[in-house]
Amino acid sequence: MDLIKSIRKYFAPSFRAVITQVQQLIETLKIVILQVNNFQSFNIRKPNNVHTALKDGLKFAFLLFTLALISSCDYNRRTTGWQYFDDMVASPAYESYTPNPNFADGKTMQPPVPGTIPRGTVPYAYEKTEEDRALAAATLENPVVFDKKNLDRGKKMYGIYCMQCHGEKGDGQGSLYVSKKYTFPPASLLSEKMLANPEADIYHVITVGQGIMGEHGSMIRPADRWKIAMYVKEVLQN
Numbered sequence: 001m002d003l004i005k006s007i008r009k010y011f012a013p014s015f016r017a018v019i020t021q022v023q024q025l026i027e028t029l030k031i032v033i034l035q036v037n038n039f040q041s042f043n044i045r046k047p048n049n050v051h052t053a054l055k056d057g058l059k060f061a062f063l064l065f066t067l068a069l070i071s072s073c074d075y076n077r078r079t080t081g082w083q084y085f086d087d088m089v090a091s092p093a094y095e096s097y098t099p100n101p102n103f104a105d106g107k108t109m110q111p112p113v114p115g116t117i118p119r120g121t122v123p124y125a126y127e128k129t130e131e132d133r134a135l136a137a138a139t140l141e142n143p144v145v146f147d148k149k150n151l152d153r154g155k156k157m158y159g160i161y162c163m164q165c166h167g168e169k170g171d172g173q174g175s176l177y178v179s180k181k182y183t184f185p186p187a188s189l190l191s192e193k194m195l196a197n198p199e200a201d202i203y204h205v206i207t208v209g210q211g212i213m214g215e216h217g218s219m220i221r222p223a224d225r226w227k228i229a230m231y232v233k234e235v236l237q238n
């Protein structure tokens with residue numbers, strides 16, 4: 001089994017690649033034969049003047065050069081073949097998903113240092129609990145200005161991320177639920193409770209999720225979350 005494995009590994013770059021290699025080999029052989037013919041013709045002939053000698057010398061040099069070129073061809077894309085000038089052709093760097101002996105966990109790609117946050121992001125201070133939901137609703141304020149452009153953006157994002165469950169009107173009759181592909185009833189965003197809740201409440205639910213609904217904070221930017229909340233409040237609930 002090991003033998004078969006290693007043979008397969010050797011020929012891994014697919015059958016087509018092998019054919020290409022053979023075609024290349026034939027092409028180079030043609031060149032070699034041509035050169036050898038030239039070489040023979042110069043062997044039989046006596047160099048009768050400096051000019052011919054120079055020409056034949058050049059031919060011989062070209063033959064050597066061709067042979068050197070052929071021998072530097074690689075066998076597959078994972079090896080560099082023989083290199084005459086190898087500076088910076090093959091990168092000694094580890095690739096992201098390869099094992100790495102230099103780190104304790106043996107991985108090349110390292111996780112962020114605990115406690116660090118990506119540049120430009122602000123950590124969300126509230127958890128997926130009822131208390132935090134109420135706290136976020138009472139504390140956070142929508143920084144996005146109320147205008148048609150932002151409402152349109154909110155509508156678009158709602159159409160992408162919410163409508164399939166909560167429905168075009170926000171009544172919870174989204175296509176996923178109506179077609180019974182998603183069986184848990186999505187909450188109506190037009191309920192008495194939701195009519196009373198502020199935009200920040202919707203922002204919170206989008207960010208961390210609610211009950212069975214998953215978080216969307218990792219998919220939707222903060223500004224877009226506010227625009228969705230705005231759209232729900234100002235358009236769907238009116």
Ligand code: HEC
Nearest residue numbers: 161162165184185186187202205206210211212213216228
């Ligand atoms: C995969 C289906 C699904 C998607 C997509 C989805 N939701 Fe939900 N959502 C639900 C379900 C189901 C509930 C009820 C959760 C529960 O009660 O456990 C819910 C609950 C909510 C609630 C709380 C309602 C209440 O009465 O407390 C809000 C607000 C909400 N969703 C807004 C959104 C918004 C805005 C989006 C788009 C960014 C969205 N949801 C995307 C399924 C979904």
